[in-house]
Amino acid sequence: xxxxxxxxxxTAILLDIEGTTTPITFVKDILFPYIQDNVEEYLHKHxxxxxCQEDVRQLRLQAEKDSGLEGFVPIPSSTDDEAELQVIRGxxxxxxxxxxxxxxxxxxxxxQGHMWRSxxxxxxxxxxxxxxxVPALKKWKEANxxxxxxxxxxxxxQKLLFGYSIEGDLLELFHGHFDTTVGSKVESESYKRxxxxxxxxxxxxxxxxxxxxxxxxxxxxxxHVALAVRPGxxxxxxxxxxxxxxxxxxxxxxxxxx
Ligand SMILES: CSCCC(=O)C(=O)COP(=O)(O)O
Ligand SMILES: [Mg+2]
Numbered sequence: 001x002x003x004x005x006x007x008x009x010x011t012a013i014l015l016d017i018e019g020t021t022t023p024i025t026f027v028k029d030i031l032f033p034y035i036q037d038n039v040e041e042y043l044h045k046h047x048x049x050x051x052c053q054e055d056v057r058q059l060r061l062q063a064e065k066d067s068g069l070e071g072f073v074p075i076p077s078s079t080d081d082e083a084e085l086q087v088i089r090g091x092x093x094x095x096x097x098x099x100x101x102x103x104x105x106x107x108x109x110x111x112q113g114h115m116w117r118s119x120x121x122x123x124x125x126x127x128x129x130x131x132x133x134v135p136a137l138k139k140w141k142e143a144n145x146x147x148x149x150x151x152x153x154x155x156x157x158q159k160l161l162f163g164y165s166i167e168g169d170l171l172e173l174f175h176g177h178f179d180t181t182v183g184s185k186v187e188s189e190s191y192k193r194x195x196x197x198x199x200x201x202x203x204x205x206x207x208x209x210x211x212x213x214x215x216x217x218x219x220x221x222x223x224h225v226a227l228a229v230r231p232g233x234x235x236x237x238x239x240x241x242x243x244x245x246x247x248x249x250x251x252x253x254x255x256x257x258x
Contacts, residue, residue, distance in 0.1 A: 003254040004245050006145075007224050011204045012175075013140055014194065014218075016185075017151040017158065019210030020228040026128040032099060034119050035112050040092045042115050047088065051114060056091055058107035063094060073097040104152035106180045113157035120164040127161035129170070130230065136250030137173045143255050146175040150194060150207070155179045186213045191221035208247065212240050226253075 018027045046052040056075075063075050075090040076083065098108045119125040137147055149158050155177040162170040176198070183190030195202045202222035209215055210233045215225040226245040227236065236246075247253065 001249065001252055004226060004247055004252050005254045006206060006256060007203075008256045009203050010145070010206045010224060011200060012146040012148060012198055012206070014148045014150050014178075014205050014207045014223070016207075016209035016211070016214065016228070017149060017153060017161065019230055019233045020208050021129050021133050022161065023128055023130070023230065024210075024232045030125060030128075031112075031116065034125065035115055036096060036099060038115060039095050039111075040088070043088045043091055047084070055107070055111040055114060058110060059091060059094060062098075062105050062107040071097065104180060104184070106154075109152060109154045109157065109180060113154035113160070116157055116160050120160045123164075125164070127163075127165035129162075129165055129167060130250075132249040132251045134167045134170065134173075136253065137170070140253075140255070141173055145255075146198070147173055148176045148178060148194070148198065149174060150178040150182075150185065150190075152180055152185060155181075185209075185211070186217050188217045188221040191218045191223050195221075195223075208250075210234070212236070212244070215244055 015021055018024055043052065043056075060075050060077070063072075066072050067074065073090070073094045073096075075094050076087050095108065095111065098105060116125065120127070141147060149162075151158050153161070158177045158179065159171060162174070178190075178194050178197070182193050182197070191202060191205070191207070195205060198205070203224070205218075206224040206226065207215065207218040208226055208228055209218070210228045210230060212227065215227055219225050226247050227240070229236070229246050229248045236244075
């Protein structure tokens with residue numbers, strides 16, 4: 001295992017989830033099918049609740065932006081009671097359409113986070129993390145590094161995954177969580193905003209992710225980056241392999257003075 005020295009300027013480690021702390025298969029084979037199988041029932045059950053109506057309002061706002069996209073599925077806008085079933089059907093179809101494209105819209109991610117609550121709370125689902133993750137996070141925290149998550153999954157979804165993980169409640173390891181409300185993961189500005197919110201410079205942050213476009217955006221902002229190479233992640237080109245530091249395991253990161 002080739003050690004990767006953490007630059008001495010780094011005081012915070014920012015972590016992606018899917019493909020970095022957690023297998024892509026957990027998201028694709030467990031979390032997403034849970035939404036696809038339960039979204040219709042969930043909407044019927046919670047339709048008149050404030051939170052659910054706010055989720056639907058956000059999905060409608062997103063749908064207005066998406067109307068020009070190929071295959072776009074609209075959400076009917078009737079308030080008539082009789083049409084309620086049709087509106088719910090429209091929301092279901094819109095959610096399934098967005099998921100078929102693996103969209104990362106904030107509206108979709110908020111609804112998903114709310115839906116996963118009961119899956120985790122009832123023990124139907126437990127958040128998966130790779131074996132090397134918890135020992136490394138503990139070591140980094142002991143070395144006074146601050147640990148943050150940046151995922152397209154909503155902050156609530158992130159907290160559920162780590163709060164109800166196969167390794168127990170891991171939330172105390174993290175100083176904070178960021179989602180797409182701070183901006184897209186493929187835009188440099190998002191990383192500058194995160195640094196501002198943490199109260200540090202971008203060069204004080206090391207971002208670990210499996211996606212080259214995210215790494216590139218972070219690097220452009222002045223953030224240090226390394227690419228997580230995990231089983232089942234998308235294959236990297238030779239150019240990507242030569243351009244980025246690669247880490248198959250968090251154990252590879254070597255802290256200064258260790
Ligand atoms: C943390 S919730 C489940 C993951 C999810 O919905 C997602 O879109 C993963 O995105 P990431 O930015 O962690 O790759
Ligand atoms: Mg990822």
